Every structure is written in structure tokens, then in C-alpha cells.
Amino acid sequence: MRRRLPYALVLSCSIACSGPEGVDAGAGAGTDAALLDAARDDAGPPMVEAFAALGANAEGIALGTSAAGAPALYVTTRDGRLARIGADGTVETHATVADPLGVAVRADGDLLVCGKDAGGAAVLFLVTRSGAVSTHVAAGPGGVPFGLTNFVAIAPDDSIVFSDSMANRVFRADADGSNVALVTDAITYPNGLAFAPDGATLFVASWDDETVHALAFDRASGTYGAPSPSIEGVANVDGVVAATDGTLVLVTSSRGILTATPGSDETATLAPTRAITLPANGIFGDEAFGATDLFIASLGQPDVIRVRTSLRGVALPVR
Numbered sequence: 099m100r101r102r103l104p105y106a107l108v109l110s111c112s113i114a115c116s117g118p119e120g121v122d123a124g125a126g127a128g129t130d131a132a133l134l135d136a137a138r139d140d141a142g143p144p145m146v147e148a149f150a151a152l153g154a155n156a157e158g159i160a161l162g163t164s165a166a167g168a169p170a171l172y173v174t175t176r177d178g179r180l181a182r183i184g185a186d187g188t189v190e191t192h193a194t195v196a197d198p199l200g201v202a203v204r205a206d207g208d209l210l211v212c213g214k215d216a217g218g219a220a221v222l223f224l225v226t227r228s229g230a231v232s233t234h235v236a237a238g239p240g241g242v243p244f245g246l247t248n249f250v251a252i253a254p255d256d257s258i259v260f261s262d263s264m265a266n267r268v269f270r271a272d273a274d275g276s277n278v279a280l281v282t283d284a285i286t287y288p289n290g291l292a293f294a295p296d297g298a299t300l301f302v303a304s305w306d307d308e309t310v311h312a313l314a315f316d317r318a319s320g321t322y323g324a325p326s327p328s329i330e331g332v333a334n335v336d337g338v339v340a341a342t343d344g345t346l347v348l349v350t351s352s353r354g355i356l357t358a359t360p361g362s363d364e365t366a367t368l369a370p371t372r373a374i375t376l377p378a379n380g381i382f383g384d385e386a387f388g389a390t391d392l393f394i395a396s397l398g399q400p401d402v403i404r405v406r407t408s409l410r411g412v413a414l415p416v417r
Contacts, residue, residue, distance in 0.1 A: 153177075154176055156395035157395055174195065178198065238262070238278055249289055253315065284325055308334075339392070347368065352371070355405060369405050388404075
């Protein structure tokens with residue numbers, strides 16, 4: 099994410115947060131049972147609770163499997179780890195990656211992670227299910243370096259799409275990391291990405307513009323249309339998660355976890371900001387983790403948070 103926090107949000111966090119990116123897991127921003135309990139809807143779910151203790155704030159989160167084939171959540175932590183979490187909440191270090199941000203799981207089970215190489219350049223890493231790390235995409239068209247690889251997603255044709263937030267650009271690449279091409283430079287500070295359940299639309303969150311944009315995706319050619327506003331007036335959207343019924347879950351730092359319908363600006367709250375400090379990204383579980391449970395990585399507390407919902411997530415990569 100590595101974003102520019104709005105003044106009001108920085109001010110509201112200044113009492114409890116400090117350190118890099120304005121957050122510190124050890125400065126009172128940890129999960130508080132009473133605070134999470136306060137997020138429970140009086141009529142029942144959603145319920146919000148700590149699921150796994152990471153020992154560090156987190157950014158990206160994805161659902162995959164371990165090398166042994168066991169269901170696993172993969173989470174990028176701000177102390178330079180790609181953590182692997184089992185369905186029982188057990189946390190292990192899967193790999194070490196410099197400055198990791200977004201993460202996505204490919205169809206073959208390997209992972210793509212936004213991060214920085216040894217020289218500090220923004221890249222996409224390939225991390226295998228056995229934990230081997232290699233640079234997968236090193237630069238943009240013509241060898242131009244990226245500003246900040248922030249979020250990555252796998253398209254229905256197995257190609258890659260990712261945001262370069264600092265450069266205000268979204269790129270695509272072939273599955274093997276070649277043929278990097280510009281998708282759009284018309285979105286200010288692009289961040290989270292998600293494909294619609296039918297794979298025909300890519301949603302891109304603009305952190306600065308309070309807008310989630312929609313881009314048509316052509317499976318046959320692997321190309322994208324021009325972005326157009328789909329949801330407007332929602333500030334500080336970091337992550338976007340698609341549900342099977344077409345609902346989008348918006349992970350925001352200013353208003354918590356929201357639901358919205360593409361083409362409408364009406365939103366509903368799944369979990370308010372008082373329940374999760376600086377939520378960054380989310381992913382729905384599977385049958386092992388709970389298919390209607392939403393798991394949240396947070397930049398303000400050292401836990402993966404579980405939000406119980408009535409929605410089901412789209413199986414990724416979208417097909």
C-alpha cells in the first residue's frame with residue numbers, strides 16, 4: 099500500500115500509532131477483545147475476531163495451499179515475511195521478501211508478491227509453494243523502473259495485472275512475467291484490484307480519488323478497456339474483494355470494511371473502523387477456513403482478523 103494517509107486519518111491514529119507508515123503493533127494498536135466485541139451487530143453476524151497472531155502489522159493476504167496441499171492463508175507482514183497460516187490459525191514463515199505488499203496465488207499454487215529487490219527497486223517476486231523466491235517482473239515497458247508495485251491479481255487467462263501506485267499506472271504481463279504493457283495511466287494512485295465473478299470486469303481502487311473504477315476485460319485478446327467510475331464517494335479504499343453474488347467488499351482505512359454494488363454509490367458496513375485498525379486487504383476463506391468468513395490483514399494491529407459474513411468469495415484465480 100505505502101500510501102499517503104489523509105490528514106484526518108493521521109490525526110485519529112496519532113494517539114495509538116507510531117513508527118513506519120504511522121503504525122506500530124507494539125504501541126497499543128493490538129487486538130482488544132472488548133473493541134472487537136463492540137463490532138458485533140446486535141442482530142447477529144457479522145462478528146469480528148482475531149484469527150491468527152502475526153507478531154507484526156500486515157498488508158497483503160491471499161488464499162492458497164501449502165507445498166503439502168493443505169489449505170493456507172498467505173500474508174505479507176511489514177517486518178519482511180510472507181507468512182503462511184493454517185486453518186487452525188497456526189502461523190509459520192513461508193519466505194522472506196523485502197518490503198512485501200500485495201500477494202496473489204496463481205492457478206499452479208505459486209505466489210506473486212509485490213516487493214523490492216536487493217537494490218530497492220520495486221518488482222514482482224515469484225514465491226513457490228516450497229518457499230523459493232525469484233524476481234518475476236523487474237521493470238515496465240522499455241525497462242522503465244516501477245515506482246511502487248502495490249497490488250497484484252491473476253486474470254482469467256492466467257496473465258498478471260498489477261498496480262504501480264506511485265506512478266499512477268496499472269500494468270499487465272504474461273503469466274511468465276514477459277510482455278509487460280501499460281493497462282491505464284488514468285487512475286490516480288491505483289491500489290487494490292479484483293475481477294468480477296464472470297471475469298469480464300477488472301475493478302481498480304483509486305486511493306486518492308475516492309473511486310473504484312471498472313475496466314472491461316476481453317478474455318480472447320487479454321486486453322482491457324478504458325476505466326470508468328463504478329463506485330464513487332468512498333474514501334481510502336485499499337483492498338477490493340469480489341463475492342459470488344457480484345457484491346464488492348471494500349477494505350478502507352477510513353470507514354472500515356464496507357459492501358457495495360458496482361454501479362451504485364450506496365454502501366453498508368461489515369466492520370467499522372473501531373473494530374479493525376487500518377485494515378489493508380481481505381480475502382474470503384474456503385471450506386477449510388469458512389467459505390463465508392472474510393479474513394483481513396491490518397496495518398494497525400499484529401493479527402489477521404476474521405469477519406463473519408453472509409457472503410461467499412469468488413474462487414481465485416477467476417475462471
